[in-house]
Amino acid sequence: MILSDRAVLPLTGSTFEPGNAEKVIKEMEDKESAQIALAEYYYFSANAELCAETVKPYLSQEDIMLRLSADMLYTFANLTIGDSKAAQQAREDIQRCMVQVVQENATMEQKASCLFAYYVTNIFLHITPEKKVPPFLQYIPYLPTGQRLFAISLLAHETYLRQEYARAKGLVQGAFLMADTTYPIPIIYLNCVQAMCQINLKEQKEAIHSVNSAWEMARPDRFWEPFIEYHGLLQGLLEVCVRKKNQRFISSWQAG
Structure with missing residues (x-):
């Protein structure tokens, strides 16, 4: 797997005036991040099916940040669609990626992004994080x-x-x-x-x-x-x- 400096959930982290989400996505120079942002747009505008379709090609991405974004959105979208098995598989992949990155010589920002994906997904699903996982609060300052x-x-x-x-x-x-x-x-x-x-x-x-x-x-x-x-x-x-x-x-x- 590859560790990049891409942001997890780029649209969620974007600043823009309300009504300009689609414009922000179109103007993203990183086209792969733009696809993730488009999937976010679909999810937050209550179109879970299109969200899942858009991120599916990224579930096996070598870039961990793209993969984590895809896993998060695929989890949320499939819970809405009603495919709990697909949601669970994506959630488990988040945990695998997180464990690998935390154990590697990654930057604090990269570790924070992985823990962000792990904790946000678990909180969203009302799942108690495992005790061996580093506490999220100490990594929050390293997030965008x-x-x-x-x-x-x-x-x-x-x-x-x-x-x-x-x-x-x-x-x-x-x-x-x-x-x-x-x-x-x-x-x-x-x-x-x-x-x-x-x-x-x-x-x-x-x-x-x-x-x-x-x-x-x-x-x-x-x-x-x-x-x-x-x-x-x-x-x-x-x-x-x-x-x-x-x-x-x-x-x-x-x-x-």
């Missing part, structure tokens, strides 16, 4: 800002699931302070998690503001996936916030 923000959103989600709502909200707010510009995908997730915490902390007005912020950032690029994932945990607040703005989308979503 966008990936760091996305990782923190999932760490905050994990904290939320332990019913530590104030602490989870604090993680989100710390991430917002860290964001030096607009990273749409992580910020959508951060706002959703913040809203979930605010609901449980009885901060209804603040929760509505967080959901509205997430929705307005997601809408131009049609990044619906975060709302599908967090729909239940938002406890009906999404419908309250966006019903008047996009009744057609809500109606079709509920029908599906």
Whole structure:
């Protein structure tokens, strides 16, 4: 396998104004990273089938960073599609890649990217990381800002699931302070998690503001996936916030 300096989940880590995701992908000079970014676009816009098709050729890539991105997206997409076997195989490959890189003479940034793939996938699937795996928190500073923000959103989600709502909200707010510009995908997730915490902390007005912020950032690029994932945990607040703005989308979503 080859270790490169490519970013894992390049679109997730990209900064752009909402509505410009497709433009960012087209302008990527690294065409293989652009294909991964395109798969991310498909996934976050709730098109799991196209996401899986796009990354499938990269599941056996020699470049570990491309392979990890493909594995992550293939895992998430196939869980949506309903192919748990394919999702499990991709998740297991993430672990194999991570173990190899951590044991090799890789840079801290490369190790951080591998641990990012491992921890994000496990947290997403509610799987407890193995004790022998290096702690993720000490590697987060070595991630690019966008990936760091996305990782923190999932760490905050994990904290939320332990019913530590104030602490989870604090993680989100710390991430917002860290964001030096607009990273749409992580910020959508951060706002959703913040809203979930605010609901449980009885901060209804603040929760509505967080959901509205997430929705307005997601809408131009049609990044619906975060709302599908967090729909239940938002406890009906999404419908309250966006019903008047996009009744057609809500109606079709509920029908599906």
